[in-house]
Amino acid sequence: MKLSISDSIKNIPYYPKALMYGHEEGWVRLSSNENPYPPSEAVLETILDALSAVNRYPGGEKELKDDLAAHYGLAGDNFVIGNGSNELIEMSLRAMKHDSRDGIIVTESSFAFYEIAAKIYGYTVKKVPLKNLTTDLGAIARAIDDRTRIVFLNNPLNPTGTMYEDREFDDFIRSVPPDVLVVVDEAYAEFAQNPQFPGTLTYIKDYPVLIFRTFSKAYGLAGLRVGYSIGDADLVSFLERTKQPFSINLIACLAARAALKDEARLKKVLDNSAQARSFYYAELKAMGLEYVPSEANFVLIRIGDGAEEITRRLFERKVLVRFMGSYGFPDCIRISFGTPAENRKCIEELKKLT
């Protein structure tokens, strides 16, 4: 092949797409921080109604933005819709003026796609270590230099489940130069129970802040791919310009609107998550396993040397959890909260192995 491939792309490892496993009956899938509940009847009915139109190009982003605007007390043009948060990450990277010496800052041990996407778009990547397993906003502020274009925060943080508080965020955002975009990925925000969780919405008017939220977690639509970003209308308009038409499929737009209205289902999901959290804390304590108190729908557990082996052996028993080696925690696993039955099954199998 004589084509010249971009250097930043050549250095990315090639993984052919993974097989689909664990969707079948009998598997307990606690590896991807998914919502264990399928969509409610209301959402399913909306999808069914739309099926006969899937031969048509999708529409409905405008209507979804209007619904979100009403939900948050903002305007429709404060929102841009993405094919999952991944597309929002890409939009931010595309929008910012940069050359190959410019970079982004991410937290070490965080969601891997920030770094992968930054490399695809030719940014350098600076990683700031955690402090007490939490995003170290002070160190991030000190790491910003005149080559920094974007800071990606994730709060609550995957995979630790920890969060930084409103006062810390306020200090941080005031210290960031106005030409640095601060992306706050709040994919797990709905699960946070700590009243000090930052009210980032109030900052979008005066600071270069973009908030990412998603329908993949608390709203249970991971398979349909809908995320959204909230920000100043001017800033949001530049993200929108970088986006392909029709990136959100028809069913996803309609299902997201139905899910947003379905407050009873959201409450059920959050109640289940809170109960699961207490269940895991009690069981892990009884087993003498150390865990990180979590504001999200998962918990990070220290297993010790055998963490990878235990993940493999749980897999053999059709229980999927995530080994945390690639996140820099080779002695840990992460368990996503499932239904009560799934959580019991997971703990039962874990007990046999530890």
Add this chain to the structure above:
Amino acid sequence: MKLSISDSIKNIPYYPKALMYGHEEGWVRLSSNENPYPPSEAVLETILDALSAVNRYPGGEKELKDDLAAHYGLAGDNFVIGNGSNELIEMSLRAMKHDSRDGIIVTESSFAFYEIAAKIYGYTVKKVPLKNLTTDLGAIARAIDDRTRIVFLNNPLNPTGTMYEDREFDDFIRSVPPDVLVVVDEAYAEFAQNPQFPGTLTYIKDYPVLIFRTFSKAYGLAGLRVGYSIGDADLVSFLERTKQPFSINLIACLAARAALKDEARLKKVLDNSAQARSFYYAELKAMGLEYVPSEANFVLIRIGDGAEEITRRLFERKVLVRFMGSYGFPDCIRISFGTPAENRKCIEELKKLT
């Protein structure tokens, strides 16, 4: 706002996303080259089965690639799946090494997203005029210089419906320097009836050719967003590396696999398209309107000065066709082939207006 937005993004006009119209009962939607038929029972059943898993992250790209490999007699790693062909266009642009002096070549009066996407990724764009309303491969070959990174062809061509033949493509591809990627977007290939339609598959081994195909047209899944690219495994692997995980939603993967198997439905769609073509030719001839003979599922019609006005008046009658001003044909409209009843309604309303 003190953020520095990329120059190429700033120059793109901002359109807040369009409202969803024409999906309602009573509209005849012949403006977007969609398939007029909803998916078959087999596809709908596949989607229904998958609905209860939309809380899970999607999988199934590997399986879809294997099905495509069997369909085309190739290997799974000759395929990359995209969230519609738009994502494939973006992947190609991301993969190629380039700076702001490098460019792409497109046909004038072609699908607008090639140019928009090229600008998003910071390429210059050279447009080569049509010759007799057809892609001018000779002129494109002469336009290639040492700054050319990608040539985007579209065959059959939207919006004229014309095609270049196998011999022309063979001459062209042999003349292209080996460091220039040739993308052949064959979104409408299934509709072509001309036996001289190029067999581009035979070139992927020895030439830097990527073929784009889609489930949005003949397979009727525009609302779900699935396209795919066929090429040399090595080249395809670089596209794959530029792609976000989970860009294809769960339902789309499964529906595409079911649609690929449903040969009876494809035959029905292609038969309908062939009949619609004859119907429009006969009616337009009788009305004294000039049209371009088409190898696709639409027809370009010369209306004269009133083309935009007629589009508007058809809209008032709930018949959506596409005014071709933005494609450089201000005296033309493009009508996508609908069901027999939709086509009759469209001609009936057109007769009242011309």
